[in-house]
Amino acid sequence: MNKPSPTAPSSRTRIRRLPELANYERAALHEIIDQSYVCHIAFNDGESTHCMPTACWRQDDYLYIHGSNGGRLTKVLLAGTQVSIAITHVDGLVLARSAFSHTMNYRSAVIYGAFEAIEGNKDKLAAMDVFMDKIAAGRKHQARPGNDKELAATSVLRISLAEAATKISNTNPVDKEEDLNLPVWAGVLPMAVKHGEPIPADNGAIPIPDYVVRWAHA
Ligand SMILES: Cc1cc2nc3c(=O)[nH]c(=O)nc-3n(C[C@H](O)[C@H](O)[C@H](O)COP(=O)(O)OP(=O)(O)OC[C@H]3O[C@@H](n4cnc5c(N)ncnc54)[C@H](O)[C@@H]3O)c2cc1C
Numbered sequence: 277m278n279k280p281s282p283t284a285p286s287s288r289t290r291i292r293r294l295p296e297l298a299n300y301e302r303a304a305l306h307e308i309i310d311q312s313y314v315c316h317i318a319f320n321d322g323e324s325t326h327c328m329p330t331a332c333w334r335q336d337d338y339l340y341i342h343g344s345n346g347g348r349l350t351k352v353l354l355a356g357t358q359v360s361i362a363i364t365h366v367d368g369l370v371l372a373r374s375a376f377s378h379t380m381n382y383r384s385a386v387i388y389g390a391f392e393a394i395e396g397n398k399d400k401l402a403a404m405d406v407f408m409d410k411i412a413a414g415r416k417h418q419a420r421p422g423n424d425k426e427l428a429a430t431s432v433l434r435i436s437l438a439e440a441a442t443k444i445s446n447t448n449p450v451d452k453e454e455d456l457n458l459p460v461w462a463g464v465l466p467m468a469v470k471h472g473e474p475i476p477a478d479n480g481a482i483p484i485p486d487y488v489v490r491w492a493h494a
Contacts, residue, residue: 288388289441299442302337308363308385308442309334318360321352333407338434339387340403350431353391361387369465372449373458381447381464387440391433400432412487
């Protein structure tokens with residue numbers, strides 16, 4: 277079941293609702309980010325509050341994103357706006373004997389702070405290489421690298437993972453005593469992201485790289 281949790285790094289990351297599901301260990305946070313391709317970033321641009329999905333990756337104790345310089349999200353984040361970021365994995369549906377005892381198994385992270393820009397083409401390219409490695413290890417040596425124009429039009433940003441919490445639920449159904457003998461199936465329906473069969477974009481003239489061959493069986 278869930279591990280004992282060290283201390284929350286701040287008041288706003290202290291999990292109050294079901295604190296036994298709290299986990300503040302770096303390894304748990306890093307794994308949640310590394311297994312996700314997308315995070316949701318909530319921010320206020322002065323007029324309204326938004327929550328935007330965007331691709332993400334991790335390097336050391338930072339979460340990275342990238343985006344077009346012209347995009348609202350990029351502009352707001354470059355201005356140092358405070359954000360809250362959520363990442364979620366649904367690991368299963370927990371079917372209890374009573375309707376209100378149903379729940380989900382999950383691993384989720386919430387991160388607070390402000391992004392900073394990665395400056396200089398060398399550091400931007402290095403960060404983008406880590407992103408490419410996450411998508412397909414080895415592909416950065418095959419795809420055409422970003423050129424000066426593409427790099428100039430793109431911002432790469434990172435946020436410290438210092439102020440973050442993870443909440444992990446991994447349970448069987450928990451029914452009330454009086455419901456245990458109901459003639460209702462109870463249990464867990466596990467869920468996971470599934471890799472599909474690769475779909476080639478051309479007529480097969482290019483040799484298939486190992487990372488594509490391995491994809492559907494990973
Ligand atoms: C897949 C999934 C389904 C869920 N379904 C429901 C639902 O149907 N109804 C419901 O009420 N809740 C649901 N939750 C739990 C929900 O995310 C909140 O934890 C819960 O609603 C309590 O919110 P709160 O603001 O009262 O928490 P509090 O404990 O007061 O939050 C305090 C702080 O703890 C941290 N924190 C809280 N929740 C999380 C989290 N999930 N992950 C990481 N850090 C967190 C944040 O830093 C937050 O500011 C679900 C979570 C997941 C991942």
